[in-house]
Amino acid sequence: MKTEQELKEIVKQKYGEIAMQGKEENMASCCGAGGCSTEVYNIMSEDYTTLEGYHAEADLGLGCGLPTQFAKMKVGDVVVDLGSGAGNDCFIARHEVGETGKVIGVDFTPQMIERARINAEIRGFNNVEFRQGDIENMPISANVADVIVSNCVLNLVPNKAGVFQDIYRVLKPGGHFSISDVVLVGELPSGLQKDAEMYAGCVAGAIQKADYMQLIQASGFVNVQIQKEKPIIIPNDILSHYLSAQEIEEFKSGKTGIFSISVFAQKPLEANACKPGSGCC
Numbered sequence: 001m002k003t004e005q006e007l008k009e010i011v012k013q014k015y016g017e018i019a020m021q022g023k024e025e026n027m028a029s030c031c032g033a034g035g036c037s038t039e040v041y042n043i044m045s046e047d048y049t050t051l052e053g054y055h056a057e058a059d060l061g062l063g064c065g066l067p068t069q070f071a072k073m074k075v076g077d078v079v080v081d082l083g084s085g086a087g088n089d090c091f092i093a094r095h096e097v098g099e100t101g102k103v104i105g106v107d108f109t110p111q112m113i114e115r116a117r118i119n120a121e122i123r124g125f126n127n128v129e130f131r132q133g134d135i136e137n138m139p140i141s142a143n144v145a146d147v148i149v150s151n152c153v154l155n156l157v158p159n160k161a162g163v164f165q166d167i168y169r170v171l172k173p174g175g176h177f178s179i180s181d182v183v184l185v186g187e188l189p190s191g192l193q194k195d196a197e198m199y200a201g202c203v204a205g206a207i208q209k210a211d212y213m214q215l216i217q218a219s220g221f222v223n224v225q226i227q228k229e230k231p232i233i234i235p236n237d238i239l240s241h242y243l244s245a246q247e248i249e250e251f252k253s254g255k256t257g258i259f260s261i262s263v264f265a266q267k268p269l270e271a272n273a274c275k276p277g278s279g280c281c
Contacts, residue, residue, distance in 0.1 A: 065180025065262045067149040068092045070227040072176065076100045077146040080170060082135040082163070082179075083107055083153025087116035087128070093149065094128050104145075105130040106138050136162035142169045148177040152260075155182045155206045164219040174269040176223075178262060182232065183209040186256035191242040209259065221265035228262040 068089050073079055073096035081089045084105025093103045107113055107130065116130045133139040135150070136159050148167050157163055167177055184206050216224050239248045 065151060065228060065260050067151050067178040067180045067262055068096070070262055070264060071096075071147050071149050071178035073097055073101075073147050078102045078144055079104070080138070080140060080145040080148045081105045082138075082148065082150035082167075083156075084116055084130060085112050087119045087130070089149055089151055090116070090128050090130075091119070091123075091125065093147075094125060097127075099127060101127065103128045104140060106133055106135055106140070108132060108134050136166050138166050138170055140170050143172050145170050146172055146175050148175070148179075150177075150179045150181070152180055152182060154179060158205070160207065160212070161215050161219070164215050164221075168219050168221065168267055171267040173267055176264060176266040177221075178227065178264050180228075180260060180262045181212070182206040183212045183259050183261055184256070185209055185259065186254065188256060188258075189243055189247050189251050191247065192239075206258065209261065212261075213263070216263065216265050220268065222268050224263065224265040226261050227264050228260075230260050232258040232260055234258065 071079075071093070073093060075096075075098040077097045078101065079090075079093040079097055081093060081103065084090050084107045087105060090103045090105040094101070097103065105116055105128070107116070110132060113130050113132045120128045120130070131139045135153065136157060148171060154160055154163050171177065182205075185208070188206075213224065213226075236248055239251070243251060
């Protein structure tokens with residue numbers, strides 16, 4: 001079993017490579033990692049192209065949902081995007097919050113931060129900034145954000161409880177998040193669980209849906225609800241990198257499911273900057 005730091009280094013290295021790839025290469029694989037599939041073009045990500053504020057150069061095709069579509073952002077809001085990549089969700093958020101709002105993207109991959117900053121500079125987006133750091137220890141003060149969004153990123157972080165606790169810290173009382181992520185129902189085959197590349201490709205880092213929702217509740221959030229849910233079907237030609245033919249057949253005929261969910265939750269209006277006992281105080 002790899003340590004938390006080893007898993008983070010795997011993700012950082014892989015996403016440094018992904019930052020140099022194009023959208024088509026990323027979308028034909030599993031969150032940009034793993035072998036490209038000839039069976040389907042788009043495994044996880046949704047179509048952003050119809051959303052206001054979309055810029056194709058910032059879209060690497062790495063998401064598994066459309067959290068900005070459900071995030072209830074308003075003009076003047078401060079929005080934080082966790083795992084901001086090349087800036088796609090940040091630029092859509094900027095359109096929603098307007099010139100009086102502010103958007104902060106957080107990513108721990110230097111190549112992604114550089115690419116996002118270039119994309120923002122070219123467009124003259126002075127109210128969008130990108131900060132390098134871990135999303136379980138954001139380089140952001142407490143009680144800053146009205147809204148936090150994230151797209152297919154928390155599943156890559158071993159310490160998911162730490163991420164939700166830090167989201168709680170950074171949100172203003174009464175603020176909320178909308179997060180798209182990958183979760184499981186049932187146990188993955190061991191080949192998928194152990195493979196480092198598949199971990200960087202989202203699926204092996206996912207946890208049980210029930211456990212995921214429990215982490216949110218335990219962190220002190222209220223009004224927790226699933227906004228959207230859809231199954232993720234991994235094509236055989238990608239599964240074959242990790243499983244035998246018999247294991248693939250058993251996997252697809254069993255009760256295991258891989259899902260993309262978009263989850264909404266609020267920090268209580270009367271909340272303190274830190275939830276007592278969360279470890280962030």
